[in-house]
Amino acid sequence: MEVNNYFTISFPANSRNESFARVVVAAFAAQLDPTLEELNEIKTAVSEAVTNAIIHGYRDRGGQVVITCSLRQDNSLEVIVKDTGVGIDNLEQAREPLYTSRPDLERSGMGFTVMEEFMDSVSIQTQPGQGTSVTMTKKISAWEQGGNEKN
Amino acid sequence: MKVAKEYRGNILIVAAAGELDHHTAAVLKGCIQEELGKGMVRHIVLDFSGLSFMDSSGLGVLLGRYKELAKWQGNMLVFGLQPLVEKLFLMTGLNKLIPVHANLDACLKVLGV
Ligand SMILES: Nc1ncnc2c1ncn2[C@@H]1O[C@H](COP(=O)(O)OP(=O)(O)OP(=O)(O)O)[C@@H](O)[C@H]1O
């Protein structure tokens, strides 16, 4: 798929950067004229992936989170959230709704489910001991139809 | 995130405004736990009319408090959900544990006030 525009940012795995990360991606995605609903869904999915990198990937001990975002010719957005943390041993189990490895942190195990629900595709590359990379795509609806929420 | 609390008898009403994520979840948790610790709370009503964002970190905090209330069969209700937050409640089934209502009066009515 041809890429029209892209950016990469890298920031410390600190919870205070969660809102920064979702706002940056949303601001970039605004080029595709998404509805407010689409923007909110993108923000939520980014928040899930970044939070996972911070609390699971880096176990709250810090590291770098890298986000690469691109706009593609078919009016879709691709977001890649990458950490070089602990990785995921059992990916199938991790993706199951309600599965969490950290009930002690009051996690509900719904992060991946939310990402899948709010984005068109979610693919995960992971290697125990090496890190995890979550790639999500979402096609933005065409401007013409409806358009009531477009700005 | 900003949190405000008030009482109607033994019903704790907590208003959360802003964004509820992993970073801010501790604020809401701390506020509710402080009141639960006083031993006067029977039910909790959440006013989320000012809450513009919530992710699964919010689900975790709410479920945690829901479990505390369940120890004495207390109820947790919510009103004023913005579309994104409502979507999250419905999608995850949280609304089955924490019923969603239109306004405070509707919540209080359910609780017999
Ligand atoms: N970046 C990551 N690095 C290592 N493990 C991860 C990563 N992301 C997810 N996981 C693992 O996958 C599990 C499921 O993730 P998911 O986001 O669905 O739930 P959660 O984070 O545990 O809870 P919630 O997102 O509801 O707060 C996590 O408990 C964790 O074990």
Ligand SMILES: [Mg+2]
């Ligand atoms: Mg998660």
